[in-house]
Amino acid sequence: MQKILLHTCCAPCSASTISLLQEQYDIVSFWYNPNIYPLQEYELRKKAWQEYMQFLKIRITEKNAQWLSNDELYESVWLDKAVRCDKGRCYFCYEKRLEETAIRAKELGILNFSTTLLASPYQKHEDIQQLAQNIAELNGLNFVYIDPRKIFYTGVNQVKKIGLYSQKYCGCKLSIRK
Ligand code: SF4
Numbered sequence: 001m002q003k004i005l006l007h008t009c010c011a012p013c014s015a016s017t018i019s020l021l022q023e024q025y026d027i028v029s030f031w032y033n034p035n036i037y038p039l040q041e042y043e044l045r046k047k048a049w050q051e052y053m054q055f056l057k058i059r060i061t062e063k064n065a066q067w068l069s070n071d072e073l074y075e076s077v078w079l080d081k082a083v084r085c086d087k088g089r090c091y092f093c094y095e096k097r098l099e100e101t102a103i104r105a106k107e108l109g110i111l112n113f114s115t116t117l118l119a120s121p122y123q124k125h126e127d128i129q130q131l132a133q134n135i136a137e138l139n140g141l142n143f144v145y146i147d148p149r150k151i152f153y154t155g156v157n158q159v160k161k162i163g164l165y166s167q168k169y170c171g172c173k174l175s176i177r178k
Helices: 011-021 039-056 073-083 089-108 125-139 149-161 173-177
Strands: 002-007 025-031 059-062 112-115
Touching: 002 011, 002 089, 011 025, 011 039, 011 112, 011 149, 025 039, 025 089, 039 059, 073 089, 073 173, 089 112, 089 125, 112 125
Parallel strands: 002 025, 002 112, 025 059
Antiparallel strands: none
16 A cells, blocks of 8 residues: 555544545655644644544654744744735645645655645635645655545544544634634
8 A cells, every 4th residue: 555644734634534545545644734823722733633643543743833942933934924925824824834744755755645734625725736736746746636625524523522622713823813
């Protein structure tokens, strides 16, 4: 079975994504989500991810946000850059996470990658698909496209059922207000 590196934004989005990939691929889940604010929320989501992957017996790899050691860095290394992105802050947010996924896939010698960002009906699905495709081509990797949106809530409910944390907002500081 071929390996795939699955960028994983959170446990709730991973449930539907994994259900579509697991019969064909040997999944390694990759945590890289420097958009999530504040630190307490970051840790809650990361812990839920770790516990869910352990529950599913899926291997994990991670890269933590640079700003975690200093809360003020969040503004300079992430949020300021995101709001100045001419394609919008979400585009920046997807791009950085997918670029880092390609870097980690190459480090691990895994040719295929995908992302749980494709699961949520609240995200800009076509932007994510196009960005991932471009990043795959630039890095000589294979982006595996799936569309788990129709089973998104089934996945969210599975995660809630086993008592794992499920977030109330997208992730960045600006999304808290919505
Ligand atoms: S709203 Fe969500 S996708 Fe957009 S920048 Fe914030 S965390 Fe990222």
